[in-house]
Amino acid sequence: MTEFEVTPWEVKGEVDYNRLISIFGVKKIDEKVLDLMRKVFGEIPFYVRRGIFYSHRDLDVVLQDYLNGLPFYLYTGRGPSGPMHLGHIIPIMFTKYIQEKVDTILLLQVTSDEKYMYHETMTKEQIKSYTIDNIRDILALGFDVEKTYVIDDIRHINYLYQLAISVARRITYSTVRATFGFTGDTNIGMIFYMSIQATPAFLGYFIDNKFKHCLIPAAIDQDPFWRLTRDIANKLGFPKPSQIHGKFLPSLKASGKMSTSQPETALYLSDDKKAVRRKILDAFTGGQATAKLQRELGGNPDICTVYAYYKYIFEEDDKKLMERYEKCKSGTILCGECKQELISRVCAFLQKHQENKEAITESDVEAYMLDNKLKFEELIKAYEMLR
Numbered sequence: 324m325t326e327f328e329v330t331p332w333e334v335k336g337e338v339d340y341n342r343l344i345s346i347f348g349v350k351k352i353d354e355k356v357l358d359l360m361r362k363v364f365g366e367i368p369f370y371v372r373r374g375i376f377y378s379h380r381d382l383d384v385v386l387q388d389y390l391n392g393l394p395f396y397l398y399t400g401r402g403p404s405g406p407m408h409l410g411h412i413i414p415i416m417f418t419k420y421i422q423e424k425v426d427t428i429l430l431l432q433v434t435s436d437e438k439y440m441y442h443e444t445m446t447k448e449q450i451k452s453y454t455i456d457n458i459r460d461i462l463a464l465g466f467d468v469e470k471t472y473v474i475d476d477i478r479h480i481n482y483l484y485q486l487a488i489s490v491a492r493r494i495t496y497s498t499v500r501a502t503f504g505f506t507g508d509t510n511i512g513m514i515f516y517m518s519i520q521a522t523p524a525f526l527g528y529f530i531d532n533k534f535k536h537c538l539i540p541a542a543i544d545q546d547p548f549w550r551l552t553r554d555i556a557n558k559l560g561f562p563k564p565s566q567i568h569g570k571f572l573p574s575l576k577a578s579g580k581m582s583t584s585q586p587e588t589a590l591y592l593s594d595d596k597k598a599v600r601r602k603i604l605d606a607f608t609g610g611q612a613t614a615k616l617q618r619e620l621g622g623n624p625d626i627c628t629v630y631a632y633y634k635y636i637f638e639e640d641d642k643k644l645m646e647r648y649e650k651c652k653s654g655t656i657l658c659g660e661c662k663q664e665l666i667s668r669v670c671a672f673l674q675k676h677q678e679n680k681e682a683i684t685e686s687d688v689e690a691y692m693l694d695n696k697l698k699f700e701e702l703i704k705a706y707e708m709l710r
């Protein structure tokens with residue numbers, strides 16, 4: 324068994340996603356949930372069909388209530404500690420899909436405070452510029468401005484603080500220490516931070532009290548936050564937030580997830596054609612040592628990082644994906660061909676993305692910001708009901 328470790332701040336080794344389900348105490352998406360999804364979305368969503376979003380907490384309750392006329396809102400987020408790569412936008416694109424299907428609001432938290440406190444060598448200036456840049460990347464994916472609220476923790480702390488202290492008062496130091504593995508060297512900001520990440524799981528009820536639930540699509544490494552948020556939700560008078568958990572987009576090298584600390588393992592949203600080409604040509608594949616051997620023995624798509632990109636993002640058609648899989652196994656398609664086609668798909672995607680991002684003005688961004696959408700005095704007044 325290969326060792327791995329998953330925390331909200333670090334993922335090491337080859338992740339065994341099934342074992343994570345039992346370690347975290349979450350549920351696999353089963354037939355019952357699939358059936359509810361068919362009813363709510365009219366189909367099984369792409370990321371679920373591909374097994375990329377694969378586990379959950381109380382998703383069945385949220386979907387069933389939705390079918391009974393009780394709406395939910397969405398909450399997801401991004402930690403602005405560097406430029407964004409393709410892996411980072413998968414949960415965000417999935418969230419957008421759900422938002423459009425069920426026509427609901429989304430709270431999108433950008434955790435400038437978390438990244439400032441965690442990365443002790445980064446400056447406030449750096450964090451601020453990643454915050455702005457990342458928000459532009461996210462908005463380039465095309466969110467409904469009427470229904471999408473962007474929260475920058477540092478900028479919007481006055482909108483969050485009353486909720487955060489109500490959360491903080493109910494979580495002990497020993498719980499946080501045990502859940503996140505904090506030690507005596509951990510700064511006290513990180514200990515309090517938990518309560519900031521919990522706030523959007525409740526804030527939506529103040530925006531519109533028609534909501535019955537909050538659903539959080541996120542990569543599975545964030546689950547420890549949700550576990551603690553769920554533990555205190557009822558004590559605060561709110562429903563427990565529900566989750567749907569995603570896997571990580573594999574690195575372009577042999578193992579592990581894409582990582583900002585190893586630029587050659589990831590495709591950044593800002594990469595130019597040259598970089599995309601270089602990284603993909605250099606990627607780890609499931610191919611044989613020579614073309615001759617590959618024709619004879621076939622390749623192994625199950626361990627191939629190039630195939631993973633088709634599966635996660637760049638081949639929408641299930642049938643065509645299956646064909647690629649079979650052609651690889653039988654040796655009728657070689658790695659070079661697979662890589663060339665991926666290069667052109669990635670370049671087309673990134674070019675469009677970069678154009679969209681370029682077109683976003685400062686005032687476009689401002690229109691999404693929480694403080695331009697919520698009346699502060701009214702919110703503060705409503706917060707008085709908090710115990």
Ligand code: TRP
Pocket residue numbers: 331398399400401402432433434437520539540541542545
């Ligand atoms: N902690 C997350 C990160 O480092 C950012 C985040 C905040 C988030 N709230 C979230 C991610 C909700 C997913 C869902 O990336």
